[in-house]
Amino acid sequence: MTSARPGAVYRLTVAATAPDPAERMACVAPARNAVRTAAAAGWGVDGGVLDDLVAIAGELLANAARHTGPARIRALLVLEECGGRLRFEVEDQGAALPCTVDGFGDDRAESRRGLLMVRGLSDRWGSRSTVTGKVVWAELDLPAPLDVAGIAAWARQGAARADYMRAAIMGADPVRKPTCRRAREKN
Template sequence: MQVLQVQLEVRPDPAEVGRARKWARSRLAGSGIAADEPLAETLVLLVSELVTNAVVHTGRPAVLRLSLPGTAGETATVRLEVADTSNRAPVPRCVDGEATGGRGLALVNGLADRWGWSPEGAGKRIWCELDRCTTSRAAQSCIGGASAYEGLAFEAV
């Protein structure tokens, strides 16, 4: 299977998060992943979380990379990476209900099929992967399938 790899340089500015989401949506659409597919919505949320972490916690430029399936198959994996020049390891935090932040990595852990990080040069790379299922049988076990969201409510604010 062919894989399309694209990247976006992100400045250390919180306004870049919105630009990264818009960029990711356009790249997904170009790869044949519709904006209303659960996989696209989940991936854009993960882009938002990881780019926000890079911008807010490092104050340094970052690079957002997407590896997208070049052709639709029965299953395919979409990979998201954010590389920055900070050598501080990502640390999941436990926060109370009143906190306005600190849930990003917990969200990544809950939504991605796999995630992790590794040192890269003077910095690090945080990555996550989502499996896309295009058949109804496969969709029963993939996060990209609607069944993964049954019983959950989401609100965009």
């Protein structure tokens, strides 16, 4: 994580638990789309930064699904407190840290090209070992800071909607708390 404090965080867990690598890869597109939706609709990221973020997210998620075997992959999209930098990171159970080649070289090579793309699209990227595997991350500097307070409000509203929907699905009747005025009228 960068030295700055996070201003907003979007968490995503991808269940890439199929034994077949092709089946694990099927989870990448929906996860990439979830990142796009959160960044665009919830945070207001757009244009080239959104395109770069989605390409980076897709590559890092695909690498985790392809190279680590059946597992749950955890991803974070983090907006720093100042609102000027996005960070996308993927945590998996694979022990081997990624490496890139210096150039494309052999046109028939099918590996390590994605990390060249990540390196080219991001302002910074890297990896670190963890107790359970590794984290691979990439950062994008934003051309203008995002509204961190507005994003936090969007996240709270989304959590409230999710709680309401969970209660409805479970058959509970979600009860709204009365406002102070209504509570006084009943007394």
